Structures are given as structure tokens and as C-alpha cells.
Amino acid sequence: MKGVSILREEVKQYIDMADEKVVKMIHAMLEVEHESDWWDDLGDETKASIEQGLKDARAGRVISHDVVMKKYRKWLSK
Numbered sequence: 027m028k029g030v031s032i033l034r035e036e037v038k039q040y041i042d043m044a045d046e047k048v049v050k051m052i053h054a055m056l057e058v059e060h061e062s063d064w065w066d067d068l069g070d071e072t073k074a075s076i077e078q079g080l081k082d083a084r085a086g087r088v089i090s091h092d093v094v095m096k097k098y099r100k101w102l103s104k
Contacts, residue, residue, distance in 0.1 A: 041049060082088065
């Protein structure tokens with residue numbers, strides 16, 4: 027396996043030879059690395075609620091959209 031210093035040199039050479047489109051694509055890829063994931067910005071209570079909802083869905087503890095719409099239609103038609 028190549029060492030990190032050799033890989034860095036190869037990347038630098040590639041970037042120096044790359045056209046504008048490739049450089050912009052590489053830059054965009056690197057910028058994504060610095061952005062936080064939306065999940066990380068959620069509070070613990072929200073994460074727990076989402077996880078519980080997913081667990082319920084996997085266990086089949088769900089109510090169909092049709093059933094919910096029938097039950098709450100009177101509030102939606104206003």
C-alpha cells in the first residue's frame with residue numbers, strides 16, 4: 027500500500043493537471059466533508075423519538091394512511 031505522502035503528491039499532481047470542472051467537483055466533495063450531518067444537529071429527545079418510530083414501523087405497529095385520513099378528514103376539509 028502506498029504511503030500517505032506519496033498519495034498526497036499524486037493527488038496534487040492530478041489536481042494541477044485537472045480541468046476546471048474536475049477541480050470544482052473535488053472542491054465540492056471536500057466541502058461536504060466539513061458540513062455536519064443533519065442528524066448530528068438534532069436533540070437527543072428528537073433522535074430517540076425518530077428511533078422509536080422506526081422501531082415501531084419495523085415491528086408493524088403502524089396505522090395506514092387511509093385509516094388516519096378517514097379519522098381526521100373533518101379537520102382537513104376546513
